[in-house]
Amino acid sequence: MTEVSPLFSLRDVSKRYGAVEALTGVDLDVYSGDVIAICGDNGAGKSTLIKVLSGAEIASGGEIMLAGRRMHFRSPQDALAQGVATIYQDLALAPRLSITANIFMGAELTRPLLGRFLRVLDKARMAKQAEAYLKRLAVSIDDMSTPVERLSGGQRQAVAISRALRWNANVIIMDEPTAALGVRETAMVLDLIRRLRETRHTVVLISHNMADVVAVATRVAILKSGRKVFDTPIDGMSAGRLAGLIMSGGQ
Amino acid sequence: MSRQPAAGSPPRIAAILQRYGTALAGAGVITFFLVMAPNFSSPGNLLNIVKETSFLAILALGFALALTVSELDLSIADIASLAAVTAGWCIQAGQSPGIAVAAALAIGTALGAANGFGVTVLKVPSLIMTLGTAAIAKGISFYITQGVAFVGRWPEGFTGIARGATFGVSNLIWSLVLVGIFCLFLMKSTQTGAHMTATGEAEEAARLAGIATKSMKRLGMILAGVLAGITAILLAANLSSAAPNMAGDFFLYAIAAVLLGMTMFEPGHPNVPGTVLSALVLKSLGNGLVLLGAPYYAQDIVLGAVIIGSVALSAGFMQNAAFKV
Incomplete structure (x- = not known):
């Protein structure tokens, strides 16, 4: 990535639900035109991270910077007004x-x-x-x-x-966009994501499907027990290797 | 990627039948009575049917607007009765027609707003909320009248609202035309109408899209109340009397008109032309049956069959629409 400053950054973001710490000290830099996949096993904190990013939940700690400005999203509408749109699994x-x-x-x-x-x-x-x-x-x-x-x-x-x-969203968060789709439909959705990338939109992709992730993502961040344990460019990584990383928690 | 049709478009003839099938059947019913029922086609009888249709259609359009935001308003008829009684009370007390009209509209608006408040703030399901409002309105109507109808020689300034004519056309018909155009314009051409429709169709999606869904629900219920108020004024002015439960007979007919209307023009969606045409068909049906010598209770049986039949017919379109309580 040649750009110096990221489009948006998370710094030390945490989210607690009572005594449960769903996210702990997550740092993440996302650059314009990135397709970043957020992966991890069930309960790793992917959904919580997306909720915090989309304004559906308010982070308990840390900060979200968008184009250099600190953001306080209190609702999905707030996030939308700043150009961060979420496409939910049921598509809303x-x-x-x-x-x-x-x-x-x-x-x-x-x-x-x-x-x-x-x-x-x-x-x-x-x-x-x-x-x-x-x-x-x-x-x-x-x-x-x-x-x-x-x-x-x-x-x-x-x-x-x-x-x-x-x-006018420039950051598009997609929650499991290919879940429950057939082969042809999945290929179509992956094409849509590629188009977004070509038009310099930034996509945050949540997916359980490793083949989809390696097919379209430019980077992958792996979460485990609410912490980011791995963050790397995809660079020709195989689906099998990615699955291995998720299971081993990035080891 | 090549140009694609939508995945599940129905074939053309099926689509036309789906859209206009029951409307054509309704027209068939009217034609049948025109030919078969003695005196059905006399100008006096036809005018009478059209007049009766205006009361029914205006009340039913209120139910349709509430249903558009996915709420059931079962209080429309009792709100209309209370509004009529209030107008009658004003007239009997020597108030001007203007005051009587304003009082009836105020009652309709206030009770519609109360329904909206109950549903959106107190979170009472509309089925329950409006049943409660209906009972309260009925009680107050009886309290005001002490169970006796207000009857008398009412000023022409009031009765003329319904009995008069403008440019040679009955004011009742003008009222229906104006209310119909207003509802059609609101629903089809304004942003507010689009927001009401989105709220009724997918409340969560609408909320996430920044639509003030609670305000839209309140608006739908307030408009139902206002139209009940207008119906009340027309009913009281036409009869120059006001009695508790005077709009009661219109209740099931209004629901039937909306549900039957949902099987035509825009299948599965409460809609203005469908509601008005269905009101005309239902009133023709009632009138025609009487003229053919069918017993009084036959009307009720037919009405019940129409209500069940129209929902069954459009069950496919209505799956996730209106009937959440």
């Missing part, structure tokens, strides 16, 4: 609403009607932009009014990513 989509409605949910485009007094939804512009967002991910669907429930798993993932792009 409204299945029966259209692709356009999902991509623009909560941030609909409007145009004036009757001068400045009344604004109405600008459906044509939203549909056009929705199509353009999907096109940036090399996904093309015929009809933007299609309900999301009629899309394949990979197409849904593309809609969720498009929504993050719509929010």
Whole structure:
């Protein structure tokens, strides 16, 4: 990595739930355009780390720096406003609403009607932009009014990513994006992640699937019992070697 | 990656039937009565059906707006009765029609807001909250009237709201047109409508997208109350009387209109054209059955069948939609 300053950094981040220490002294530097995979066994602290990063939980200690500024995310909306979007495992989509409605949910485009007094939804512009967002991910669907429930798993993932792009997110956190997907759909989602990387978006990827991680990630950080035990560029690492590192706790 | 169709698009004819099948069936029912039922097609009878439809459709649109934010409002009819009684009380006390109208709207708004408060702040499921509100509204109606209807020669300024005509068209029809356009515009063309829909469809996703979901739920329930208030004014003005439980007969019809409406135009979603057309079909059905000499209770049986049938028919579309309590 040639850049000097990281896009975001965690310094000594910890998170306690009562007496349980879910994260302890985690340091992490993530650079623009990185696809960093967070790996670890169940209970290693991956989900807690993501929750802290996404604003869903507030860290008990330490600090999060984004583009050199200290952040205090109190909610996912706070994180979103700073360009950090999380795509949850269930994608947080409204299945029966259209692709356009999902991509623009909560941030609909409007145009004036009757001068400045009344604004109405600008459906044509939203549909056009929705199509353009999907096109940036090399996904093309015929009809933007299609309900999301009629899309394949990979197409849904593309809609969720498009929504993050719509929010101008430059850090996209993806929680198990290929879980429960078939081979073809998984390949599609990995392609989406590569596209994000090409457009200099930073992706934080949580995955149990070692083959996926070595296929798209540029770096991997391994957590064990709430501590970061390993942090390395992928550089041609095999899935088997990565699995070994996770099981041995980075030894 | 090549251009892809959505994975599960239904074939074209099936899609058209899904969207308009019950609407066509409804039109078929009306046509049947036009041909078969004596006097059904007389101008007087048709006007009567359309007038009855306006009360029902306006009340039902309130239920539809609450259902849009995924809440059941079972208090609409009792709120409407209380609002009517309040308006009647004002008129009997010699207040101006303007005051009576304002009082009825205030009652509707206040009880709608109370429902919204109960659901979003006290976390009482809407089914329970609105049942409670219904019982309270009914009790207050009886208290105000002491169980006797307010009847009298009411000023034309009040009765004209329903009995009068503007540009040769009954004010009742104008009221339905205006309320219908307002609801359609709100739901289809405004950001608020989009936020209400998103809240009802996927509350957690909407919240994560920054939508004020609790405010949207309150708004849906307040609008249901306001429309109950408008229905009350029209009912009281049309009859120049107000009695406790006067809107009670509309309750099941209103629910049936919304549910039947959800089987057409936008299957699975409460929608304005579906609700209004279903209200017309249900009122025609009731009227036609009477004219064909069917016994009074046949209407209730048909109504129950319509309620169950429309939900069964659209069960596939409704899976995770409206009926969380």
